[in-house]
Amino acid sequence: MSNQGPVKTAIIGSQFEADIHAFSLTSVPDAAELVAVASPTPGHAAELAKKYNIPRVFTDYKKMLAEKDIEMVTIAAPNYLHAQMTIDIAAAGKHVVCEKPLCMTLEEADEMIDTCQRQGVLLMYAEELFFTPKYVKAKEMADQGAFGRVYMVKQCEKHFGPHAPWFWDVEKSGGGVFMDMGCHGIAFCWWFLGRPEIKNVFCQMATYVHTDKTKGEDNCLCIIEFENNAVGLIENSWARRGGMEDRIEVYGEAGLTYADLHMGNALPTYSEPGYGYAVEKAPTTKGWTYPVFEELWNYGFPQEMRHFARCVRGKEEPQATGRDGRVVQQVLYAGYHSAATGEKIPLPFEARNVKTPIELWLDVR
Numbered sequence: 005m006s007n008q009g010p011v012k013t014a015i016i017g018s019q020f021e022a023d024i025h026a027f028s029l030t031s032v033p034d035a036a037e038l039v040a041v042a043s044p045t046p047g048h049a050a051e052l053a054k055k056y057n058i059p060r061v062f063t064d065y066k067k068m069l070a071e072k073d074i075e076m077v078t079i080a081a082p083n084y085l086h087a088q089m090t091i092d093i094a095a096a097g098k099h100v101v102c103e104k105p106l107c108m109t110l111e112e113a114d115e116m117i118d119t120c121q122r123q124g125v126l127l128m129y130a131e132e133l134f135f136t137p138k139y140v141k142a143k144e145m146a147d148q149g150a151f152g153r154v155y156m157v158k159q160c161e162k163h164f165g166p167h168a169p170w171f172w173d174v175e176k177s178g179g180g181v182f183m184d185m186g187c188h189g190i191a192f193c194w195w196f197l198g199r200p201e202i203k204n205v206f207c208q209m210a211t212y213v214h215t216d217k218t219k220g221e222d223n224c225l226c227i228i229e230f231e232n233n234a235v236g237l238i239e240n241s242w243a244r245r246g247g248m249e250d251r252i253e254v255y256g257e258a259g260l261t262y263a264d265l266h267m268g269n270a271l272p273t274y275s276e277p278g279y280g281y282a283v284e285k286a287p288t289t290k291g292w293t294y295p296v297f298e299e300l301w302n303y304g305f306p307q308e309m310r311h312f313a314r315c316v317r318g319k320e321e322p323q324a325t326g327r328d329g330r331v332v333q334q335v336l337y338a339g340y341h342s343a344a345t346g347e348k349i350p351l352p353f354e355a356r357n358v359k360t361p362i363e364l365w366l367d368v369r
């Protein structure tokens with residue numbers, strides 16, 4: 005296996021997220037070379053291959069894993085397949101990039117982490133919010149002290165529901181909107197606050213609009229209390245009309261910032277102490293300012309893939325790993341259990357032998 009130059013990468017899946025992976029990987033040719041794609045529906049992988057000039061096409065991902073030169077494989081397949089795919093990729097000696105949520109159960113998370121460790125390959129968790137320029141800028145400012153001690157972080161992600169049928173089938177997805185998009189908010193709040201211990205989780209959820217389509221919840225509010233005396237507030241909906249919403253709010257003793265990925269091109273920011281850089285020729289960084297971010301890479305997907313490829317080359321330390329995914333999984337379990345019982349659930353909460361996180365809510369409801 006060559007160990008210099010762009011990392012030879014393959015994708016499992018050919019639809020929504022696979023297209024994002026293909027776009028991202030081909031946007032960072034210094035770091036990655038997209039050499040193969042596998043997807044079971046005849047013609048689908050070939051279509052993606054044509055769009056992005058991917059030379060090798062497979063309908064069976066296991067055949068693709070036999071290709072010796074492939075070094076890194078990204079998983080853009082439904083949630084219930086993540087664990088087995090990760091184990092197969094690791095067994096083939098290749099580094100893994102796994103889409104969110106990491107998997108269905110904590111047992112799977114442990115097996116994924118252990119297998120990758122044993123095989124000496126990286127398990128990288130594709131949480132792009134760690135790379136979203138606007139959100140990264142907010143974290144840099146917080147870390148510079150722009151807001152003083154941060155006591156509350158909020159992340160909202162909402163739309164009117166996912167594009168593919170498997171998301172609505174809780175046996176395949178593991179849950180409703182909390183599992184699908186709450187995983188972003190949980191990871192985000194935890195990462196933003198510097199990965200503090202989680203004290204407890206409280207959730208309210210219900211299926212308000214899509215009872216005909218799914219057993220999963222389509223609206224969820226989640227509160228996470230952290231050991232450092234900060235709180236995370238996560239709002240998710242598959243019931244929101246009007247398109248996609250993805251935004252954060254950060255509150256500290258000395259300031260605050262809002263970041264809206266879709267409705268604005270800058271971060272309206274208030275800071276008493278000031279911070280490093282707002283925008284070219286800005287006279288000050290104190291009070292209300294409008295710091296810039298990179299428009300084209302607004303979500304951070306190409307940056308994320310570039311980072312993962314560089315990790316494979318040992319040029320960077322992984323910033324999003326299976327361990328992050330496992331923490332998220334624990335909060336998902338606790339959140340579903342909280343919604344079922346109406347109680348705050350202290351962590352660690354490690355229910356065993358559930359097949360899907362949502363069972364902890366559905367079985368008690």
Ligand SMILES: NC(=O)c1ccc[n+]([C@@H]2O[C@H](COP(=O)([O-])OP(=O)(O)OC[C@H]3O[C@@H](n4cnc5c(N)ncnc54)[C@H](O)[C@@H]3O)[C@@H](O)[C@H]2O)c1
Nearest residue numbers: 017018019020021022043044080081082083103104105168
């Ligand atoms: N990071 C994000 O913001 C984000 C956004 C969307 C989706 N996702 C995640 O990406 C993953 C895929 O979601 P999607 O929206 O692309 O779904 P999708 O339904 O659009 O695509 C799923 C793909 O998986 C393939 N697939 C199914 N079974 C397979 C198998 N046995 N072997 C190989 N491929 C198989 C399908 O053929 C299809 O190409 C999910 O885990 C989802 O949560 C992440």
